[in-house]
Amino acid sequence: MVRPVDPILDPLNPAQREAVLHGDGPLLVLAGAGSGKTRVIVHRIAHLVRDLGVMPWHVLAVTFTNKAAGEMRERLEAILGALARELWVQTFHAFGARFLRREAARAGLPPAFSIYDDADQMALMKRLFSEMKLEDDVLRPRDALSRIDRWKNHALRPDAVQPGEHDVEGQLALELWRRYEKALRRAGAVDFGDLLTRPLQLLESDEELRRRWSSRFRHVLVDEFQDTNPAQYRLVKLLAGERRNVCVVGDDDQAIYRWRGADVSNILGFDADFPGTRVVKLEQNYRSTGNILDAAHAVISRAQRRREKRLWTERDRGAPLALAVAQDEHEEAQRIAWAVSEERRRGTLGDEIAVLYRVNAQSRPIEAALRAARIPYVIVRGTSFYERAEVKDAAAYLRLALNPGSDLDLSRVVNRPPRGIGERTVERLRAFAAERGLSLFEALGRRDEVPDLKAQARKALGAFHAVVADLHARVGGLDAGAAVQEAVTRSELILRLRAEGTDEAVEKAENLLELVAAAREFDEARAGEPPPRDPEEARPPPLARFLEQIALLGEADAPTPEGRVALMTLHAAKGLEFEAVIIAGMEQGTLPHDPPWAQDESPAERAARFDEERRLCYVGMTRAKSRLTLSLARRRMGFGEAGPQFRDTEPSRFLAEIPVELFGEEVARQARARSAPAPAPPRIRRHPGSLPGEPVIELDSDDGFGPPGRRPGRAGGPSVDYSYDQRPEAARPFAGGERVLHASLGEGVVRGCDGAGPDAKVTVAFHSAGEKRVLARFLRRA
DNA sequence: ATTCAACGCTTTTTT
DNA sequence: AGCGTTGAAT
Numbered sequence: 001m002v003r004p005v006d007p008i009l010d011p012l013n014p015a016q017r018e019a020v021l022h023g024d025g026p027l028l029v030l031a032g033a034g035s036g037k038t039r040v041i042v043h044r045i046a047h048l049v050r051d052l053g054v055m056p057w058h059v060l061a062v063t064f065t066n067k068a069a070g071e072m073r074e075r076l077e078a079i080l081g082a083l084a085r086e087l088w089v090q091t092f093h094a095f096g097a098r099f100l101r102r103e104a105a106r107a108g109l110p111p112a113f114s115i116y117d118d119a120d121q122m123a124l125m126k127r128l129f130s131e132m133k134l135e136d137d138v139l140r141p142r143d144a145l146s147r148i149d150r151w152k153n154h155a156l157r158p159d160a161v162q163p164g165e166h167d168v169e170g171q172l173a174l175e176l177w178r179r180y181e182k183a184l185r186r187a188g189a190v191d192f193g194d195l196l197t198r199p200l201q202l203l204e205s206d207e208e209l210r211r212r213w214s215s216r217f218r219h220v221l222v223d224e225f226q227d228t229n230p231a232q233y234r235l236v237k238l239l240a241g242e243r244r245n246v247c248v249v250g251d252d253d254q255a256i257y258r259w260r261g262a263d264v265s266n267i268l269g270f271d272a273d274f275p276g277t278r279v280v281k282l283e284q285n286y287r288s289t290g291n292i293l294d295a296a297h298a299v300i301s302r303a304q305r306r307r308e309k310r311l312w313t314e315r316d317r318g319a320p321l322a323l324a325v326a327q328d329e330h331e332e333a334q335r336i337a338w339a340v341s342e343e344r345r346r347g348t349l350g351d352e353i354a355v356l357y358r359v360n361a362q363s364r365p366i367e368a369a370l371r372a373a374r375i376p377y378v379i380v381r382g383t384s385f386y387e388r389a390e391v392k393d394a395a396a397y398l399r400l401a402l403n404p405g406s407d408l409d410l411s412r413v414v415n416r417p418p419r420g421i422g423e424r425t426v427e428r429l430r431a432f433a434a435e436r437g438l439s440l441f442e443a444l445g446r447r448d449e450v451p452d453l454k455a456q457a458r459k460a461l462g463a464f465h466a467v468v469a470d471l472h473a474r475v476g477g478l479d480a481g482a483a484v485q486e487a488v489t490r491s492e493l494i495l496r497l498r499a500e501g502t503d504e505a506v507e508k509a510e511n512l513l514e515l516v517a518a519a520r521e522f523d524e525a526r527a528g529e530p531p532p533r534d535p536e537e538a539r540p541p542p543l544a545r546f547l548e549q550i551a552l553l554g555e556a557d558a559p560t561p562e563g564r565v566a567l568m569t570l571h572a573a574k575g576l577e578f579e580a581v582i583i584a585g586m587e588q589g590t591l592p593h594d595p596p597w598a599q600d601e602s603p604a605e606r607a608a609r610f611d612e613e614r615r616l617c618y619v620g621m622t623r624a625k626s627r628l629t630l631s632l633a634r635r636r637m638g639f640g641e642a643g644p645q646f647r648d649t650e651p652s653r654f655l656a657e658i659p660v661e662l663f664g665e666e667v668a669r670q671a672r673a674r675s676a677p678a679p680a681p682p683r684i685r686r687h688p689g690s691l692p693g694e695p696v697i698e699l700d701s702d703d704g705f706g707p708p709g710r711r712p713g714r715a716g717g718p719s720v721d722y723s724y725d726q727r728p729e730a731a732r733p734f735a736g737g738e739r740v741l742h743a744s745l746g747e748g749v750v751r752g753c754d755g756a757g758p759d760a761k762v763t764v765a766f767h768s769a770g771e772k773r774v775l776a777r778f779l780r781r782a
Numbered sequence: 783a784t785t786c787a788a789c790g791c792t793t794t795t796t797t
Numbered sequence: 798a799g800c801g802t803t804g805a806a807t
Contacts, residue, residue, distance in 0.1 A: 570795080616795085
């Protein structure tokens, strides 16, 4: 009998199928790493639309990242075709922006409101500091912003915040928040947090609105649910409404954004908050070998608060994990470079290899070593095209054109390009504006009334005013491409950069042209869209939507250039997978990260943070499909009281938790030979915060960040001897004629060798550097 | 007004 | 070690 192939249901395993076929009512999918999480969401949506007749515009799927949203949309389009375009698939923030554009009037916002990114926020906060003549003795602008951010994550408003009587910092932050909000309102702008909190507040306070929006979505699906903050959670709850058709997918073991306001309780307590929730666990892993999964499980299973689950795979055990121990970060970098070239030698493509680290600063020596070994790499980083100064200048002109009241944008570009308007002049203008309660733009219009201005300054201000007023008058009706073109021309940004003539300036000018091209592309994409069916919807100018896209969309979509090894932080690696993964800095203090400024946290706070470091390690390990290398340096440059200094390191606790056998026979044999006392089995104890029925493993009672064994009576210790040198080179001496690789000197041929082991002196004829004597430990067979 | 140099200061993760 | 900010010089 031939059964027809169903592309939606056939490729699913039983658990996935259960999640996809689940009908109405709340659904919690606990999706372990590599278990087909996205597949479940995509196929569930496809099933709803194709088989259950749900209209695509009645489905809302929110993700955390643009990349995830894009991938989801793509896969849906492959299954559903044109129907997929009617679905609401986007990030939380993009949804918030879309909501606010539609409800701009109710939100008290101009239809073309701007979105301030964190650089804008910082600039605004610094402005407020200087206006209030604040030193940063009580609070730095950064601290104020992080408090405001925290408040917004919890969907609070200034009136709801009550700092203690003696909480000077809190009081000041609150006062700054009030002024900050006022400044935003005046500029016709919202910040990142507002994109969540303002829709939420509107929905909570306006019943009609709530009814309209919650009835609009028959099904709400949330990806990476463990990363939601309280505001997002409430928003989801409201949008799901009484229908409660909410499907959340996530993995509490991969919750790594607590510091950004994400609350694991959202996923841990979801079924308690939504009675009748069906819980589906996806535990079959399609990514990694057995060894990698076992190692990862050894690390994650010791987390304090988690929902029990264990990944399994049909793949075989695979290669043992590799361990690389270096003297310092430079040697570590060299070894990583070797490991990478070894990988490439066995045929692994560059872009199937990733080097992961906890903090960006770790990338520096690794980059140097890769460069020396001529291994092409990319740093997958946050700094995007849109963060470049010249692009931000152009964006500021554009936002100013839409909202001339944005003092922040005006201050940014008033003298860019230089047109003879100095700090003093701006200060006078500002004072005048403050006195009359005007925006800077309005003050500009009445520049003749501003006292103490030199004629030259007045003239320059007049010219600038004309530029902005002109852009303001014309830009609203233009397409985004034409508007951007107009702005970079009229402001003379491009002209002046070209006139400068330096390579740097020319590149900047080219970037601006690229911005124009991006805007044109945006217009073209928009031309293909159907007009909104909502006649009452406010129609913001295309430019506003283009700027919104700039603000919301980093360069996250930029695919890793082909063939290049990816270097990135552990955070950035979430959601990705690679054939081979190397995690650098497996040391106490680095992973788990324990920065000096976190020393005076409460024990509870430290415990929560340690757990998150553990999950971060787990996320990193589970990125690997076939080979996982863990690397550490026994000495590392750190920052002390008096600048940089060397510090001895302890191997990471997480490393010690991985069973030695997983590192292969050789390491296990050595460990046994050393006859280290067997580690004490972890004590099983119920943690006060754990949910009923969940066994919780408690480690020894120190907080996990310090060196192991510092408490009396702690048995065991690291079960792997970290002095063990895994490189086979250590054993076999180099012979004449062998081709070798040196991290900084490149390739060469061995001429002679004195002694054996890592300290042997080897004479090498390098292709580029000539004949040199180097220590064997710095060489690798090519 | 603009530019350049020295100083001091901070170091995490980012939709 | 690098960065941004501040201060002085042109």
